[in-house]
Amino acid sequence: MNEDAAKEALRAYRMAPPHTLAAKGGRAASCRDLLLQATIFGLVIAIAGFLAANLAGNLSARSIRTGFAFLDSAAGFEIGESFVAYDGHSTYAKALFVGLLNTLAVSAGGILLSTVMGAGIGLGRLSRNPLVAPLAGLYVEAIRNVPLLLQLYFWYVLLTELLPHDGTAPALLPGFYLAKSGLHFPVLGESSRAPLMTLGAGFVAATALHYFAKHRQARTGIRFPAWLALALALLPASLLLARMLATVPLDLPIQRRFGFVGGGTLTPELTALLLGLSLYNAAFIGEILRGAVRSVAPGQSEAAAALGLRTGHKLRFVVLPQALRVAVPPLASQYLNVAKNSSLAVAIGYPDLMSVGNTIVNQTGQALEVISMVMAAYLTLSLSISAFMNWYNARLEAWSTS
Amino acid sequence: MRAFAGLWRRFFGSLGNSLLTLGVLAFGVLLLPPLLRWAVIDASFTARTPLECRAAGGACWAIVHEKYRLILFGRFPYAEEWRPLAAMLLIVGLIGSACGGLIPRRALHLAGLLGAAAVALLMWGGVFGLAHVESTNWGGLPLTLILSVSGMTMAFPLAVALALGRRSRLQLVSALCIAFIELLRGVPLVSLLFMASFMLPLFMPGHVQIDELLRALIAIVLFSSAYLAEAIRGGLQGVPATQEEAARSLGLSRTRTTFLVVLPQALRSAIPGMVNVFIALFKDTSLVGIVGLMDLLLATKQALGDPAWRSFALEAYLFVAALYFGPCYFMSRYSQALEHKLGLGDA
Numbered sequence A: 001m002n003e004d005a006a007k008e009a010l011r012a013y014r015m016a017p018p019h020t021l022a023a024k025g026g027r028a029a030s031c032r033d034l035l036l037q038a039t040i041f042g043l044v045i046a047i048a049g050f051l052a053a054n055l056a057g058n059l060s061a062r063s064i065r066t067g068f069a070f071l072d073s074a075a076g077f078e079i080g081e082s083f084v085a086y087d088g089h090s091t092y093a094k095a096l097f098v099g100l101l102n103t104l105a106v107s108a109g110g111i112l113l114s115t116v117m118g119a120g121i122g123l124g125r126l127s128r129n130p131l132v133a134p135l136a137g138l139y140v141e142a143i144r145n146v147p148l149l150l151q152l153y154f155w156y157v158l159l160t161e162l163l164p165h166d167g168t169a170p171a172l173l174p175g176f177y178l179a180k181s182g183l184h185f186p187v188l189g190e191s192s193r194a195p196l197m198t199l200g201a202g203f204v205a206a207t208a209l210h211y212f213a214k215h216r217q218a219r220t221g222i223r224f225p226a227w228l229a230l231a232l233a234l235l236p237a238s239l240l241l242a243r244m245l246a247t248v249p250l251d252l253p254i255q256r257r258f259g260f261v262g263g264g265t266l267t268p269e270l271t272a273l274l275l276g277l278s279l280y281n282a283a284f285i286g287e288i289l290r291g292a293v294r295s296v297a298p299g300q301s302e303a304a305a306a307l308g309l310r311t312g313h314k315l316r317f318v319v320l321p322q323a324l325r326v327a328v329p330p331l332a333s334q335y336l337n338v339a340k341n342s343s344l345a346v347a348i349g350y351p352d353l354m355s356v357g358n359t360i361v362n363q364t365g366q367a368l369e370v371i372s373m374v375m376a377a378y379l380t381l382s383l384s385i386s387a388f389m390n391w392y393n394a395r396l397e398a399w400s401t402s
Numbered sequence B: 001m002r003a004f005a006g007l008w009r010r011f012f013g014s015l016g017n018s019l020l021t022l023g024v025l026a027f028g029v030l031l032l033p034p035l036l037r038w039a040v041i042d043a044s045f046t047a048r049t050p051l052e053c054r055a056a057g058g059a060c061w062a063i064v065h066e067k068y069r070l071i072l073f074g075r076f077p078y079a080e081e082w083r084p085l086a087a088m089l090l091i092v093g094l095i096g097s098a099c100g101g102l103i104p105r106r107a108l109h110l111a112g113l114l115g116a117a118a119v120a121l122l123m124w125g126g127v128f129g130l131a132h133v134e135s136t137n138w139g140g141l142p143l144t145l146i147l148s149v150s151g152m153t154m155a156f157p158l159a160v161a162l163a164l165g166r167r168s169r170l171q172l173v174s175a176l177c178i179a180f181i182e183l184l185r186g187v188p189l190v191s192l193l194f195m196a197s198f199m200l201p202l203f204m205p206g207h208v209q210i211d212e213l214l215r216a217l218i219a220i221v222l223f224s225s226a227y228l229a230e231a232i233r234g235g236l237q238g239v240p241a242t243q244e245e246a247a248r249s250l251g252l253s254r255t256r257t258t259f260l261v262v263l264p265q266a267l268r269s270a271i272p273g274m275v276n277v278f279i280a281l282f283k284d285t286s287l288v289g290i291v292g293l294m295d296l297l298l299a300t301k302q303a304l305g306d307p308a309w310r311s312f313a314l315e316a317y318l319f320v321a322a323l324y325f326g327p328c329y330f331m332s333r334y335s336q337a338l339e340h341k342l343g344l345g346d347a
Helices: A003-015 A018-022 A027-061 A092-126 A132-144 A148-160 A190-220 A226-247 A268-295 A298-306 A311-348 A353-364 A367-401 B002-012 B015-041 B050-056 B062-073 B082-099 B105-124 B140-166 B171-186 B189-198 B212-238 B241-249 B254-291 B296-303 B310-341
Strands: A171-173 A176-179 A182-185 A254-256 A259-261 A264-266
Touching: A027 B171, A092 A132, A092 A268, A092 A311, A092 A353, A092 A367, A132 A268, A132 B015, A132 B310, A148 A268, A148 A311, A148 B254, A148 B296, A148 B310, A182 A268, A190 A226, A264 A268, A268 A311, A298 A311, A311 A353, A311 A367, A311 B189, A311 B254, A353 A367, A353 B189, A367 B171, A367 B189, B002 B015, B050 B062, B050 B310, B062 B140, B062 B296, B062 B310, B082 B105, B082 B140, B105 B140, B140 B171, B140 B212, B140 B254, B140 B296, B171 B212, B189 B212, B189 B254, B212 B254, B241 B254, B254 B296, B254 B310, B296 B310
Parallel strands: none
Antiparallel strands: A171 A176, A176 A182, A182 A264, A254 A259
């Protein structure tokens, strides 16, 4: 073999994907691989067939109905909390939809709250203050090492058994009450929609202004004064809001002897679930963020300071982009955990997808259909969250390398 | 004096820092005394009745004394409670001495097998004059321990197979493994437990009966095998490709390369991750209560079904939280120490 041929062979060896490399024996090996895969395929089919045959036998032996026809019949049970109109006459399909909406709401709320709290915890652990850092550390260790379900029971008992009755509950803040019947808080009345919409419009205007100012600065170097931007965006809306609030009062919860009238309410179940989920996941998120900030080499921060960047800019343009890149993948799996953990609602009686599904299984006996649907819903939710986080991660990568 | 100035700066170095310090101090001053009064000063430790407790006004730790048998052992027959206690001590002792290196490496498998047999014997009974106890009557801390330890042990081989299968050059195998892992990681454990509880019997031949404990165990094994497989995959990715190439060029077969060269190195660096999976599993066994198994947490809830003591639920939950906290904290420390020792981690 001459030298060129040897080089060529070596190049081919290096370029080849690993599975063709392994097929040293060429045709014999790939034939064996094919045979192996065919055997495995046959085995999987055989097992699936065995299970399906058992299933069919059992279903007919126990005369369990099959199919999804039950979805259209009346559910006949009430659901305590719902974002859409629902009563006992609604169908099972509607009941599952209500459960799905509740799961989505709790997951979204839990993700939001635990991120905010987690950022606080992470910053606390990074703090140089000798009181704050150990306190945050204590929080993380205490929360992380106790099962979430136990914490949910704990909060639920605290909220339902040990709080004062409605008539005697003191106000936490003006208009905010925490009593046996849940958390009562003021909401904006019907007539305050207009200022809210103005506020929304202000937000859109502010975003547009931000892009304009950023591009102008990139082109010409002229800065747009931040205070002016904020004032321009928020002033009209806040003025209007203030005027409306002065004339149209908030819908405040009014304390009566045997309960509250008006205002918004979070039931004890939802309060306990949100509180437990957020406190639990905040500990993990705090650790993820702390690790991410720590992973940025101190030289980066020093170099930014040496270039004369202010602390805010240093964090925003140097430390945070690098830290976020490290934090996003573990953060994504933690968000998945929040969504999946919301299924513990079933244990404290909040009507999420899992618990509605469980009720339906008990009523109809159609475990196969209902549980498959519930699992498919969770799987879709998980996949969407991870798809979103992948998209965000890709955007982050593009942003920080451009 | 300089030391004092340094200390002053750490607490009150800037405006923000001073506010933080004052905030924490105010929080402590407001919160600590009432908490201390509730938990210690006004608490009753020896009360015999709930009324005595209520009179004292503080925490009622006496509930632990009153209910500890139900909390720790569930519905296990009263006279036989030494058996789950012995089983529990055996499990903890075996794991402790294995982690502490007290058992010679060669004897580890034998010790594990003997231990499992002894625990099964103690719990089930039925021979050597021990009364037979149905698994539906097992409960409390021993059940939690048995579920987590046997769940982890059974998940391990499955996880190794899944992790290797995921990297297999056979596309069908890797596709199946990826589908299995991602499916199980995408759904909550509760849904798997419900599935095992409702659907597993439907998939078995008519004459096969699976008891509730085994159903829950199957769900736990499948669930944790997916997470464990990912931990092991991380370890596999950390083994340099040159190791495999070297082993192959020495003439080792592909199987021997995997099991004698790659896997040992991969598992070694995957240990901290696997300990973390175990911690999660130990906490997650509390979910079996949702499908009716009397684990530590559900036994506590049952104990609180007693209306007389119901208002002292917080104390009972805090006690159980401490029972979970101890092993979890110890294991997480152990995992960190291992990470340090193996030269891994972010340090």
